[in-house]
Every structure is written in structure tokens, then in C-alpha cells.
Amino acid sequence: xxxxxVEKPLVVKPAEPLLSKRxxxxxxxxxxxxxxxxxxxxxxxxxxxxxxxxxPTLVMAISVIFVVALSNFAISLMRNTIPSRxxxxxxxxVVATLVTIVSEILKAFSYDMYKELxxxxxxxxxNCIVMGRLEAFAMGNKPYDSMLDGLGSALGYSWIIxxxxxxxxxxxxxxxxGVPVFEYVSSLFGPDFKLAxxxxxxxxxxxxxxxxxxxxxxxxxxxxxxx
Amino acid sequence: MQQSNTYIIVYSAVLTIILGLLLSGxxxxxxxxxxxxxxxxxxxxxxxxxxxxxxIDAMTPEQVNAFYASRISSTVVDISxxxxxxxxxxxxxxxxxxxxxxxxxxxxxxxxxxxxxxxxDQVESYIFPMYGAGLWDAIWGYVALETDLNTIAGIxxxxxxxTPGLGARITEGKIQAxxxxxxxxxxxxxxxxxxxxxxxxxxxxxxxxxxxxxxGATITGNGVNTMLKSxxxxxxxxxxxxxxxxxxxxx
Numbered sequence: 001x002x003x004x005x006v007e008k009p010l011v012v013k014p015a016e017p018l019l020s021k022r023x024x025x026x027x028x029x030x031x032x033x034x035x036x037x038x039x040x041x042x043x044x045x046x047x048x049x050x051x052x053x054x055x056p057t058l059v060m061a062i063s064v065i066f067v068v069a070l071s072n073f074a075i076s077l078m079r080n081t082i083p084s085r086x087x088x089x090x091x092x093x094v095v096a097t098l099v100t101i102v103s104e105i106l107k108a109f110s111y112d113m114y115k116e117l118x119x120x121x122x123x124x125x126x127n128c129i130v131m132g133r134l135e136a137f138a139m140g141n142k143p144y145d146s147m148l149d150g151l152g153s154a155l156g157y158s159w160i161i162x163x164x165x166x167x168x169x170x171x172x173x174x175x176x177x178g179v180p181v182f183e184y185v186s187s188l189f190g191p192d193f194k195l196a197x198x199x200x201x202x203x204x205x206x207x208x209x210x211x212x213x214x215x216x217x218x219x220x221x222x223x224x225x226x227x
Numbered sequence: 228m229q230q231s232n233t234y235i236i237v238y239s240a241v242l243t244i245i246l247g248l249l250l251s252g253x254x255x256x257x258x259x260x261x262x263x264x265x266x267x268x269x270x271x272x273x274x275x276x277x278x279x280x281x282x283i284d285a286m287t288p289e290q291v292n293a294f295y296a297s298r299i300s301s302t303v304v305d306i307s308x309x310x311x312x313x314x315x316x317x318x319x320x321x322x323x324x325x326x327x328x329x330x331x332x333x334x335x336x337x338x339x340x341x342x343x344x345x346x347x348d349q350v351e352s353y354i355f356p357m358y359g360a361g362l363w364d365a366i367w368g369y370v371a372l373e374t375d376l377n378t379i380a381g382i383x384x385x386x387x388x389x390t391p392g393l394g395a396r397i398t399e400g401k402i403q404a405x406x407x408x409x410x411x412x413x414x415x416x417x418x419x420x421x422x423x424x425x426x427x428x429x430x431x432x433x434x435x436x437x438x439x440x441x442x443g444a445t446i447t448g449n450g451v452n453t454m455l456k457s458x459x460x461x462x463x464x465x466x467x468x469x470x471x472x473x474x475x476x477x478x
Contacts (some may be wrong), residue, residue, distance in 0.1 A: 082238075083235040084230070085230070090238075090239075093243070097249055100250055100253075108257040109260060111264035111268050
């Protein structure tokens, strides 16, 4: 029995540029058109919980970016070895490890933030965006692409929670990043003028209202309709 | 693709070991920084009872450490008010949370003494730590008494997981300011402590043993009351011995 060895001509495909059009789309799509919060309606709990002030929200955003991008990358590296029957548990273990590392780093270098956010940081594990991206993208795509996809989704999440936090802190506490904007603006109009803050904005209800407004504005612009 | 059971078990085991190593490794590497951060946080809380939160926030970690070292001295006493002079025991090392589980007689009680600036002999206030239960989890704090060991000079309160916006308000300066100037003992010297009342918005400025409550957080308030009273009770012997010796000194 003879086997014929067919020499296939080696076609060297030109390497895809690091930020090709397709890859750029991976990052930019989740920012507006396929935003995880406003379009896919994921990660709502944490966008309600942490957004009373800008600073903790920023820390939360950075942590989520770190966790989603790296867990997407790690899971994508392992995707061909992960036994399909235990894949969710494997994903969970990887995510939980990353989240714990984030919280340990915060504890070491920003203890005040750690005290404030430790509960929410732990809950990144259950943030639907993380698991959603792992299942939907990282399990079937190459590591670099997966990382970009994670980065995009996390950035989409981040800008939404930062926007919500901006208005909640401004209207609820009269400040931005702890800078007392209301006090300053009031002083411009004389001693008797005082801008009032709204207590509703400090509660999760305020987050719902602002989130709703963002969704409304965005869908008017993009023409997206729920089917 | 269906993998064999052996593959799955081995895979899980190996993954567990790798992730475990990662975690313990990071804990090991970050450990010293974390210890430092926790120690600094404790100092900030202690200082919070005697100086305002804004002042502390404005300080760098080095400044906090320097301020603490120059202004705070400490001692450890037992329930009968006697100083504990065991080898290696310092007030900073006593873990109130762990001691809380022991009976009151077995605990060691740290006392932090705040000195006047530049005069290490002159005492400005005595700071007593306390620990108790809120609605969901632990609450703790430091109460500073003036040199008469009766009037509250300041208080810091902290919590593990009280409800944000309700019980968690005990960490707010506004709430803690309500305690300033209140008295622990009545005129006859009996321990009354200061009780946070139910409901909010009433004026208790004429009553030396009551402060306005937090609406929607009565159980947290009760926890603070119990904590303050029981720990003041534990320190009573020490306080009485101090005031007695001062009375002698005056005579």
C-alpha cells in the first residue's frame, strides 16, 4: 500500500494587522451598537450598586476591564483542552482567581477602596458580562481576538457606569470625583443661592432612572428596537 | 468532543493546583503591603476619634505614622483596670475582634492615650476601642474621652457590612459628631453611657446621655448602644482608678 504524499503548496497568509478592521470592530461594537449594559442588558446589578460616586466606579471599571480581558484571554488559550462537561466550572475557577487577585492588589495598595468595594469586587465573578463573553466568544476564538473582545465589552460597560456615576454624584451629592461642584456654582450666584441635591440619586432608583435615560437616548440615535 | 472521565478529573486537579499556586503566590507577595495598609488603617481609625477626618485624609501615610508615633502612647489593661505587663503585649497588637469572643474577664483591653502637641506628659484624651454586633455583621469603633474621663471628645465608628444609606451611616462624620460632648457617667458616677434613640430629627442637646438616632437603622443604633455601654463597663475599673488617682493628685 503506497501512500501518496501530496505536497501542498505552502501558502503564507499575510499576518492580520494587530488592529485590523475586523479587530477594531471587536472593540468598538460593544461600545454603542452592542453595548453589554444598554443593549444586552447585562451587568445591571453592579451598575446600580457601585455608581453613587465617580471614584469607586472608576476603580470598579478598571477592575472589570482587567478581569474580562484577561479571563477571555486565558480561557481562549485553554479552549481546546477544556473538557466540555465541566467548562462552566473551569471558567468560573479562572474568573474567581483573577477577581481574587484584583481584590488582593486593592487590599495592598488602596485599602480604603478595598474597604468600600470588596463586596462588589467579589461580585465581578457573577457579572453576567464576564461569563457571557467567555461562553459566547472566548470558547471559540483565538486568544488575541478574545482579549480584544473582552476589552471592548468591558469598555462598553465602563463608560456606561461612569456616565451613570457622573450624574448620580453630581445630582445626588453635588460633586464630581469628590470636588464640590454645586458648592462652587452656588457661590457664584451670591451667598443666598444654594443648589439642592436630590437624595433619590443616591439610592439605586436614581441609577435606574439615569440608565433608562441613557438607553432611551441611545436607542433613539441608533434606531435599535427590541424584537 | 466528549472527554473521558479520567481526563476531566486530571484536568480539574491540575487546574486547581495551578490556580491555587497563583492565589497563594499573590497573597504571599502582597502580604507585607497588606499588613502595612491594615496597620495604617487602624492608626487612622484611632486618630479619627480625636482629629477630624479631613485632617487625616490630607495626611500622607508617612505623616500619619509620624503623627501617631509622636502623639499616641498606649497601654493594655485587664478588666480590673490593672496594667498587663506580659512580655510582647502591645496595645496595637491586641486584636479586639478575636478578644470579643472571650469572656469579658479574659480579654485584654488596649488604651490609647493622646498627648498634647510637643508635651508628651500632658494627656489630651483617652481613646478606648470597642467592638460589637450591628444588624448584619460586626461593628467597631474608638471612643475618645476627655481628661475628666467622662465627656466624649470624639468617636469613630466602622462596620463590616451594614446597609448602605441606613446602618452604614454610622461611619459618617455627621452622625459621629452627635456624640461629642455627651457624658458616659451620671453625676453620681454610675455608668449610663450614651444611647442612640429611635427615630431621627429630634433635639437631644439638653440630655447628656442621649443622641439622635438614624431613621431606618434602629437595630444598628441599638448595636452601637450595646457596644458602647458594654465596653465602657469593661473599662470602668480603669477609668475609676484614673479619676481616683487624679482626685488624690488635686488634693
